[in-house]
Amino acid sequence: MNGKGIAVLGYACRVPGGRDVADLWSIVADGRDCVTRASTNVGATTGGRVHAYGVLDDIGMFDAGFFGYSPREAAEIDPQQRLLLECAVEALESAGVRAEGSGHDIGVFAATGLSGYLLTTHNGRATADDNLSTLMGGDGHYAATRIAYKLGLTGPAMSVGSACSSSLLAIHTAAQAIASGECDLALAGGMDIEFPQPVSYLRQEGGIMAQDGVCRPFDAEASGTSNWRWPGGQRRVGEHVAHVASCSRTAAAAAM
DSSP states (O other): OOSOOOOOOEEOOOBTTBSSHHHHHHHHHHTOOOOEESSSSTTOEETTEEOEEBOOSOTTOOOTGGGTOOHHHHHTSOHHHHHHHHHHHHHHHHHTOOSSSSSOOEEEEEEEOOOHHHHHHOOTTSOHHHHHHHHHHHOGGGHHHHHHHHHTOOSOEEEOOBTBTHHHHHHHHHHHHHHTTSOSEEEEEEEOOOSSOOSOEEOOTTSSBOSSSOOOTTOTTOOOBOOBOBSSSSSSBSOOOOOOBOTTSSSBOEEO
16 A cells, blocks of 8 residues: 555445445344344254344345346346445445546446356356346456446446455455555445345354354354355445545545
C-alpha cells in the first residue's frame, strides 16, 4: 500500500433472517439465532445428518426490468450473481455514490461460489450456441464484469476466488487497486448460495462441521463450524460488501 488509509463508505448484504444491513445489525444486537432447524432441539440429527442450515429467503426474487433483462435472461443467471448485482446498487446508494456521471473510475472485485444453479439449468443435449447464455449466467467469472457493464462502471472488473476467504481477497484486491491508482472507488465482496438450498449437512467425526449446528468461537464447548451462506463476509452465505474509495485515494470503498 502507499501508507494512506482506505475507508468503507457504504455496504449492503443479504443474510439468513434479514434482507439488508439494518436487519443484520438488528440480528446482532438481539443475539438472534437465524439458523433454520428441523426441530426445536438444537442440532437434531437423523442418520448422521444435522438439520441446521442458514437459509436465505426469496433467492428467486429479482427485478429483471430494472437491470434491462428479459424474464428469460434473468432466469438463466445464477441467483448468486443476481443478488450480487442488486447489492452492488444498494452499496453504492449507501455510500452516496452515483454509478454514472460521477467522473470517477469505479472498479468491481467480486467472488461467487460453485454454481449448483447451472447444474440444474444446463441442457447437455443443446448446442453450444443455445447454451451460451445459460453457461454465462452460471459462470462466476462473469460476476464482476456483469456488474460493471450493467452499472456503467469504468474501473477494472475482476472476479476472484480463494475458497472461504474469497470475499476478503476481493476487498484486499480492491484496496490495492485504489492505492495504486487503478481506480478511484471500488465495489468489493462476494456471494455464495447453494442451489437448491440444503436444510442439513453430514456430520463426520474429525470433520470441521459442528455436531449440533452451533458455531461457538473460542468456547470450550466448540465442536466445529455451522454451515450457512451469505453475501460478503467470511461466513459462506449471500453477503455482498461493496468497498468504495474516495477519489483522493485516502479513503475508499463500498461493500457488497
